[in-house]
Amino acid sequence: AQSVTQLDSQVPVFEEAPVELRCNYSSSVSVYLFWYVQYPNQGLQLLLKYLSGSTLVESINGFEAEFNKSQTSFHLRKPSVHISDTAEYFCAVSEIQGAQKLVFGQGTRLTINP
């Protein structure tokens, strides 16, 4: 079985400041890793994912996440946030073998203050 822990339930930052949302996972088998974002009154959207290859993955809107196998972490970072980044962010894992079964963390609410 897998589990995902997001260490911060809420993260308030000022606009244009850097941010890091932390995610640690536990699994006895190899997993794929995902970050989903949920904007107010919208469904979850895939932000980025790590499947294989380079451990640093990027999204189209400036977020990046680095897979660290030894620390079982997949932290999400952005060097300069915008008001429009206000949302809830969910880290998730899925076993590589077989059908996708996403196991989500509890979520981190990112609030950007002007």
Added chain:
Amino acid sequence: EAEVAQSPRYKITEKSQAVAFWCDPISGHATLYWYRQILGQGPELLVQFQDESVVDDSQLPKDRFSAERLKGVDSTLKIQPAELGDSAMYLCASSLEGTADTEAFFGQGTRLTVV
């Protein structure tokens, strides 16, 4: 742009009543998921369909919950009877193949309040 459609967006029901949610996945997506998201927690998988067949319903409380996808397209999730603890957001998602590396697309969800 294709999207997963869910209805209703909001539902208030009294405990012990029956309630149903509907989901229409993106056209051509063989895999359909129902997740439950309790306030302050991440989504948890309830049931997964591959076409019309259930692939995983290990977390579905089968004494009161049922799900069907009769023609392998749209799906209905039913709760009977509803309990106070069922208050949550119910999310439907679909993906083209359902393999671990395939992106799942989520609908906006149905927020259920049981009173």
